[in-house]
Amino acid sequence: MTALAGKLAGRLPEKLTANSGALLGFVLGALVLLVVAPAVLSDFRLSLLGRFVCFAIVAVGIGLAWGRGGMLTLGQGVFFGLGGYVMAMHLKLADAGPSGVPDFMRLYGSGQLPFWWEPFRSPVVTLLGVVLIPALVAFGLGAAIFRRRVRGAYFAILSQALAVAFATLLTGQVATIGGFNGLNGFRSFFGYNLFDPVNKRMLFYIAAVTLLVMLLIVWQLYRSRYGELLIAVRDQEERVRFLGYDPANIKIVAYVLAAAMAGIAGALFVPLVGIISPANVGVVASIAFVIGVAIGGRATLFGPALGALVVAYAQTTLSESFPSFWTYFQGALFVLVVAFLPGGLSSLVSVRRRQRADAQPSSTEPPSPVQRVEADGPPPPEPLSGVPAGSETSR
């Protein structure tokens, strides 16, 4: 779709090109996800794609926080898990009946429902909790960390430690939250039978529409003044501070949004896949979310989602037949893409587009920096990792 946008770029005014490129992307994405995929794929394949779409939603959030905001969050699994576990608790309670207790509690524990399960009997509390609980946790953590100007590598390590802590906590609680096995065996989703293929298809549509909505939100953010500020904070945090803004607030907004997106993705993941366990929230799962974003192009609009879809697809197909090869492949992807192609695969497309533009300087204006960022174009060439340029003197 970027190649097509590139063809259009020669004819249309700049601002219009950026928007129409993104719009074209949305139309194509909606067509593929909502029309082509349901028509072509079997029920099984479609729900598999639904799972990938959930990962793509997380990736959109990581693209916002890391690609645009420079916050490498290695703990998105925590928020994914919070949303997922909230939804899973509701589904377990709904399956157990009005005053029932989830089956595993009678198996491992006293059969008493812990008090913090009670609120999630209500569908409204659950749906709010899916968004608000991850957002609140992210707000608390973000406020604590960013206000004290802990950043860069420190933030990445802390977010990763959070993932370890959360996964360990869940694993230790067998009687109250399912422990290592997690929560599984859901039969219905808000009254709809989960074994019915029609309802499974419905779930896929919900996930696909959610992904498109999240992309729309992020697109509008990138076009706004806030989007410009976020990039400014990533590239020159001190300068933004000197200009009178509080970088902490700007970062917190992006971090909280990313967390909420991960929470929603987790909540969709649970009915689609039928299980959530500590393995879905730990360090390995959290860092796996990041690789798709890196490969797709962290600072672009569609790159993170596309990258996540491709990586998830590759993982399913490759790891089924060659589990050992997949791990080598994944490791090599990390090394090659991050070390030698920090803009991700989308930067390949843009480099070619730019080369073509350079070849015919009279026909096309070079895109302005602002427009390049807004379009599905290359990320700004310099400090990608959010390091202030001042620190480069210290290598």
Add this chain to the structure above:
Amino acid sequence: MQALFSQLVAGLSLGSILLLAALGLALTFGQMGVINMAHGEFMMAGAYTAFVAQGFIADAGVSLLLAIPIGFLVGGVMGVILEATLIRRMYHRPLDTLLVTWGVALILQQAARDIFGAPNVDVRAPTWLSGSVNLGVAQVPAARLFILALAVAAVVGLSLLLKATPLGRRIRAVVQNRDLAETVGVSTRSTDRLTFFIGSGLAGIAGVALTLLGSTGPTLGTSYIVDAFLVVVAGGIGQIRGAVIAAFGLGLLQATFEYSTTASIAKVMVFVVVVVFLQIRPQGIFSVRTRSLA
């Protein structure tokens, strides 16, 4: 009193393990700002070195004592290879280094799985380390005392190296002001490489020590790496003593929390303590003063 003492011992023992794992990181992360996620896999390599050494030498004691320097070399050489091929190109992109070295870690783990098999392997402890020592108030497993001694030796050795040798002086100069060090003729290139060798070598020693506590598997490193980084973050950059205090502090905290709750809740509480602590001292316990903005 008895309970208090046994907690103290448990905390010190955990702290010494954390310290061994974090000491090398304090050097590479502190000195160069490189986040090496493959550090845990260098530990794993050290642990497998002890396993292989035992295959050649029947006597468990001799093979363990030999494995310590060999593990240092194995870890160090792996570190230098990593530095020369990848990290050298990425000094100005610390976050990307984290991801790249994570990829390397994945590859090394899978390599270990393919070479040594997925199941864990065991290293026999020598007879003089399998009993426990009576310290009057409590019985302490000899292996844990050995690890404590090893950690102390590693700290003393590293401090001596940094304080009293020309290489140490160069390392400190590069930490404090890289540009100025280069201006007065210190080769930062070779200093970086040697620092990385020593830091990764320490990971190898830590791996050898870990074989005394449990079995060795491909994911050995993953279980320690995050805690080790937490120690370095809490301890502050560029100083050994920060890592020492943070390691024993976190070890004691973990042991205390574990005593009153469970291991998993204790882990969460330690994380909360570190986050709260960073509220008070965002730079960690100690930090080298610099005039840079970052």
